[in-house]
Amino acid sequence: MNSYLLDTIKGKFPGEVLDTHAFRGDETVVIKKEALLKAAAFLRDELGFDFLMDLTAADYLPREPRYELVCHFYSSRHNYRLRLKCPVEGTDPKVASLTSLWAGANWFEREVYDMFGLMFEGHPDLRRILMYDGFEGHPLRKDYPLKKRQPRLAHRD
Amino acid sequence: MTDKKPEPQKNWNLESLEDGRMVLNMGPSHPAMHGIVRVLLTVQGERVAASDVEIGYLHRGFEKTCENVTYNQCVPYTDRLNYVSPFINNVGFALAVEKLMGIETPARCQYIRVIMSELSRLTDHLTCIGANAMELSAFTVYFYLINAREALYKLTDSAAGGRITPAYTRVGGLTRDLPPDFKKNAAETLKIVRRNLADAGALLTRNRIFYDRLHNTGHISKEDAIALSFTGPALRSTGVPLDVRKATPYLVYDRFDFDIPVGSNGDNYDRYLVRMEEMQQSIRIVEQALAQLPDGPVNHPDFGVSLPPKKEVYENIEALMAHFKLTFEGVKPPKGEVYQAVEGGNGEVGFYLVSDGTGKPWRLRVRPPCFSLTGGLSQMIQGGYIADIVSTFGQINMIGGELER
Numbered sequence: 001m002n003s004y005l006l007d008t009i010k011g012k013f014p015g016e017v018l019d020t021h022a023f024r025g026d027e028t029v030v031i032k033k034e035a036l037l038k039a040a041a042f043l044r045d046e047l048g049f050d051f052l053m054d055l056t057a058a059d060y061l062p063r064e065p066r067y068e069l070v071c072h073f074y075s076s077r078h079n080y081r082l083r084l085k086c087p088v089e090g091t092d093p094k095v096a097s098l099t100s101l102w103a104g105a106n107w108f109e110r111e112v113y114d115m116f117g118l119m120f121e122g123h124p125d126l127r128r129i130l131m132y133d134g135f136e137g138h139p140l141r142k143d144y145p146l147k148k149r150q151p152r153l154a155h156r157d
Numbered sequence: 158m159t160d161k162k163p164e165p166q167k168n169w170n171l172e173s174l175e176d177g178r179m180v181l182n183m184g185p186s187h188p189a190m191h192g193i194v195r196v197l198l199t200v201q202g203e204r205v206a207a208s209d210v211e212i213g214y215l216h217r218g219f220e221k222t223c224e225n226v227t228y229n230q231c232v233p234y235t236d237r238l239n240y241v242s243p244f245i246n247n248v249g250f251a252l253a254v255e256k257l258m259g260i261e262t263p264a265r266c267q268y269i270r271v272i273m274s275e276l277s278r279l280t281d282h283l284t285c286i287g288a289n290a291m292e293l294s295a296f297t298v299y300f301y302l303i304n305a306r307e308a309l310y311k312l313t314d315s316a317a318g319g320r321i322t323p324a325y326t327r328v329g330g331l332t333r334d335l336p337p338d339f340k341k342n343a344a345e346t347l348k349i350v351r352r353n354l355a356d357a358g359a360l361l362t363r364n365r366i367f368y369d370r371l372h373n374t375g376h377i378s379k380e381d382a383i384a385l386s387f388t389g390p391a392l393r394s395t396g397v398p399l400d401v402r403k404a405t406p407y408l409v410y411d412r413f414d415f416d417i418p419v420g421s422n423g424d425n426y427d428r429y430l431v432r433m434e435e436m437q438q439s440i441r442i443v444e445q446a447l448a449q450l451p452d453g454p455v456n457h458p459d460f461g462v463s464l465p466p467k468k469e470v471y472e473n474i475e476a477l478m479a480h481f482k483l484t485f486e487g488v489k490p491p492k493g494e495v496y497q498a499v500e501g502g503n504g505e506v507g508f509y510l511v512s513d514g515t516g517k518p519w520r521l522r523v524r525p526p527c528f529s530l531t532g533g534l535s536q537m538i539q540g541g542y543i544a545d546i547v548s549t550f551g552q553i554n555m556i557g558g559e560l561e562r
Binding site: 102140 | 213222
């Protein structure tokens with residue numbers, strides 16, 4: 001695969017890039033989670049990826065590291081897209097927050113925390129967003145049963 | 158009212174409110190909050206000093222549900238994301254699965270998808286402006302615009318068989334072709350839409366009250382809009398000409414002549430103007446697409462992708478097996494992941510799809526445009542009047558279905 005973009009990132013972070021691919025034309029970089037913030041800052045400041053279009057996660061349950069944080073970047077200057085992923089371990093999942101680079105990461109990360117239980121270090125206000133306080137578990141984890149019942153909460157005034 | 162104990166909030170330090178500020182609860186049961194968003198305001202007189210937007214009242218577990226059904230069974234769920242422009246979600250989802258499978262649909266199917274997407278964009282913007290005008294007490298305009306929307310619903314209903322939940326696309330095609338008199342009906346409908354738009358525009362655009370309510374309210378700068386991942390009319394109102402249809406054309410959008418309107422001020426009035434002009438452009442696209450509409454099949458010919466015709470199923474064992482396999486197991490894209498973006502009414506609707514090679518998606522993530530927009534609401538209403546929240550909230554066009562999935 002000879003992509004200028006992927007080669008540039010590989011050259012910049014030789015020890016940290018775990019894998020690159022371009023399945024169906026979507027250029028993807030898998031990077032160690034320690035380098036996530038550094039790589040995202042490099043993408044924004046040096047390569048012109050000004051939009052954090054999407055930030056989400058996926059759960060690959062039997063596998064370890066279990067989670068994957070998935071960011072989609074878009075560069076309005078170059079009209080180019082890039083996917084940046086980083087694996088996150090299953091026990092005590094923690095990853096750096098991108099809120100210092102993009103204010104829009106705030107809600108995206110709250111949703112990932114709500115749905116997957118990933119902790120974002122450096123997030124200013126990490127709390128549930130779609131579920132309510134008192135909800136047990138994280139519904140998009142693969143070990144959360146589809147029809148799981150939740151405990152009843154006492155009525156609040 | 159006064160003896161009611163204010164509800165303690167995690168981020169709200171009630172002791173600090175001795176300085177005369179007041180905590181005010183707006184929503185979730187508030188007519189201008191469209192039913193499902195709660196804004197906890199700290200107000201200094203009439204001005205918003207701080208706010209906390211709380212969502213989650215309409216979460217249905219769309220993504221979790223889709224992980225447990227086949228790809229084609231996801232299509233009706235996608236209707237319910239943005240229920241005022243359902244076709245765009247249908248098309249976005251179908252395109253994502255097709256990209257994952259590496260297939261392309263026949264030309265006629267692509268044209269019909271474009272036509273339906275643009276009609277959906279019209280209904281989306283009509284609803285947004287109509288509801289916004291109504292909330293600012295321009296009730297007549299609401300009826301003009303909803304009248305146009307109803308005509309469009311009738312038209313799309315004649316093709317898809319559903320006003321708001323059409324579930325029109327399937328992986329590799331459509332549920333059915335357009336009805337024979339669609340072209341004629343579309344021309345008449347667009348005439349109604351044009352007339353209603355002209356009426357509404359004449360009532361609103363130079364209206365002193367409407368202008369004063371929208372101009373310089375809900376302002377956001379270009380840099381902030383980009384940092385907050387804004388897309389769609391809210392981003393274009395700040396002057397960034399980003400539209401997925403032009404930037405990375407999908408379907409056959411590169412064959413049409415249309416413009417991307419942009420604003421300059423980044424306020425509610427610019428958002429209103431951008432939406433009004435986008436509707437004219439959508440009508441242009443629909444007319445061009447109808448004129449160019451080719452004949453031919455609407456479904457992918459491969460029986461591993463779309464259902465074989467009924468006659469084949471009865472007469473041919475291969476087609477019978479394909480029918481059975483598709484119905485029970487569904488299409489099976491190869492292992493991999495794709496992200497497909499389409500331009501929705503509010504901005505970029507993205508589908509991130511991970512397949513493990515089975516008939517059900519391993520992970521289906523929707524990037525809802527108004528999630529980012531609602532995330533930026535706090536910043537847009539900061540320092541403004543309480544009454545301006547109504548116009549700002551109306552102009553970001555929050556749609557609960559896609560916001561909370």
